[in-house]
Amino acid sequence: MTSLPIAITLGDPAGIGPEIIAKAFRDAPDATAGCFVAGDVGSMRRAAALVSGPGQPAWSVALIGSADEASDVPPRCIPVLQITELLAPVPYAQVSALAGKVAADCVLWASRAALRGEVAAVVTAPLHKEALAAAGVPYPGHTELLQAEAAAHLGKPLQDVPVRMMLANDEMRTVLVSIHMSLRDAIEAVTFDNVLQTLRITHQSVGAALGRAPCIAVAGLNPHAGEGGLFGREEIDTIIPAVEAAMREGLDVHGPYAPDTVFMRARAKNGQPGEFDVVVAMYHDQGLIPVKYLGVEQGVNVTLGLPLVRTSPDHGTAFDIAGSGVADASSLIAAIRMARKLGRV
Structure with a gap:
């Protein structure tokens, strides 16, 4: 266990990030104890005022x-480390280069602090990809x-x-072979090396969280997992060889299975575990739609393979x-709790 704090990044100040952070401190003091906001005091003061009830300080x-x-x-106080120059709060719901730069600067500071061992984990509030691009940040997310x-x-090197x-x-885990790219490019990313690498990362990272080797299911790329080559050969030529290679390395891997049923088999419900601990999906929407359908408010995004702990809510x-005071902080609170578990705080 560590006594290091957890850094929560501000997110895009024009969005709901500051609001859900303020609600997390208000509604989940056990989760946010020892946390601080890497961000902007002005943005957080606006958010704190927004979430205070009528007649309440x-x-x-x-x-x-x-x-x-x-x-x-002291209690009822949100600690904020000023990362950027002090801002006049940016307008809500407007894409801007300034907001994108603020969001990126907060993430950069927090990630570097985690890599230096100064914080136990990083929880990132949502940023806006268009604002990030407008700020000239050369990464999509x-x-x-x-x-x-x-x-x-x-x-x-990046590839290493x-x-x-x-x-x-609480019901399902899914890991993606590819992330933010077009569907056409995502299909091209289903290579032997990428699938095998995903299985290895999943085995190591999910296994560390569970304290045992995870049982991994693999979703096919094509309908019915290709139906023996009738609906595409990616399963035969690429995915099955990668699964077999992982099995030879001792990983508990199964599939590929039809993607329209494998998530149901992996789902835990009524207090009973699913058939699999985690599903490896071939592309972004294939894996995220079933998890988000079960409830965006409880989903947590975890980046596997980093030499630091990073979690985030699973919404944008x-x-x-933004600015209405109705945003739900449940997913952020779940992300903080997950960060505490993974960071051993």
């Missing part, structure tokens, strides 16, 4: 000078940005620090409700 926001001061703040930071810290996205809730910036 707003939660205070305390400016801290370093991560290790997070546990020193958190996962790729964190991978680049880890590679630079380790002094390795492979990472994968896992989305998890929700510009349509």
Whole structure:
């Protein structure tokens, strides 16, 4: 166990990130104890005022000078480490280069602090990919940005620090072979090496969380997992050889199975575990739709393969409700609890 704090990044200040962070401190003090916000005091003060009920005093926001001061703040107070220059809060629900830069700067600071061993884990509030691009950030999202930071810290080429996205809730876990790319490019990414690498990362990372070797199911790429080559040969030519290679390495891997049924087989329900601990999906939407359908409010995004712990809620910036005070913090709270577990806090 460690007494190091957990850094929660601000996210895009024009979205719901600051609001759900404030609600997490308000509603889940056990989860947020020892956490701090890597972000902007002004944005968090606006959020704290937004989530205070009628007739109730707003939660205070305390400016801290370093991560290790997070546990020193009094009750009903949100510790914030100012990462950017002090801002006048940006307008809600507007894509801007400024908001994208603020969000990226917070993630960069937190990831570097984690790599230096100054924080136990990083929980990232949602950022907006268009704002990130407008700010000139050369990565499409958190996962790729964190991978680049880890590679630079380790002094390795990017390809030598492979990472994968896992989305998890109480009923299901799924790990993706590819992440943010077009569907056409995602099909091309279903290679022997990528599938085998995903299985290895899943075995190591999920196994570390479970304390035992996980039982891994593999989803096919094509309908009915190709139906013996009738609906495509990717299973025969690529996926099955990768599964067999993983099995020879001692991994508990099964499939590929028809993607329209394998998630049902893996689902835990009524207090009973599913047939599999985790499903490896071939592309982004194949894996995320079934998990999100079970409840976005409980899903947690975990980046596997990094030399740091990173979790996040499984939703975006929700510009349509930003500033309204109705955003649900459940997924962020679940992400903080997951970070505490993985970071052994």
